[in-house]
Amino acid sequence: MTRWLRSFGAFWYDFIIGDDWRGAAVVAAALAATALLVHVASVNAWWLLPIAVIAALGWSLRRATAGKP
């Protein structure tokens, strides 16, 4: 049962998150920061998530290509 649960979790992790978990972490953090800015500081931070996603993609690509010819 434990093994089945582990492989089930591994499947969904690979399905949604894939090779680089940092992208998912950046998206989650950016969404949390956006919600805080909107609901606590009353800032309409529509620009935050696009910037975070662009940065996350660049970071992930840099890591994937570093040291490769």
Added chain:
Amino acid sequence: MNSLALFLTVFVACAVEAVEALTIVLAAGVTREWRSTLQGMAAALAVLAVAVAVIGPALTLIPLTGLRLVVGALLAVFGLQWLRKAILRATGYKDLHDEGAIYARQVAAANAASREARRGVRDWYAFTLSFKGVLLEGLEVVFIAITFGGNQQNLGLAAAGAVAAVLVVAAVGVAVRAPLSRVPENTMKFAVGIMLTSFGVFWGAEGAGVSWPGNDAALLAVVPATALVALGYVALLRRTAAARRATTVPVERSAA
């Protein structure tokens, strides 16, 4: 998002997955036997239909803001994954997705496997190969159709886009009886990655509480902006790779 954009996005995304599933089904059917292969395919389609029947109506019960936050986050993460792979493929850092080569590998593996009847299925290998291929690729189809349809509150149209894509690919597959290696799959995946990421960002931010300037019309800026950024990364990585090769080759030559 208008109905045509919803239909086309789901159609293209699902067509890509259907092409990949077709390669596996063809390899199993041609190399092993069609009856067990089609049984595996039917079993996978039944599981997917149950998933749609359960998840689809359940989505309509979730408040739209919460749905957009969760689905937007999932789509943004999922889209980033697609876009990352597509950019790495476009710049040569990852091998291009080649249906012909995948088909050849599947055929070789299918030829090597032994034949065994199990649970009323004549060829268990053909059954499981087909079942797994259709189920895994189909899950992506279901995920995309349900998230897009649920967010636009038009699951019927999203499902129609998905079914149309599967039917078109199946019809072409039956007609040519070969993997669809001429389909520009890598380009399609690049486009789908842009759409998934753009809609994920749009819905995710909306779910977090922002009001986009221009409301839905903001998508007309978000999608091209995402495409421009992705193409910019492709250009940058190509230039970096060329510069690295240019500095590496003279060193290798002088060492020789």
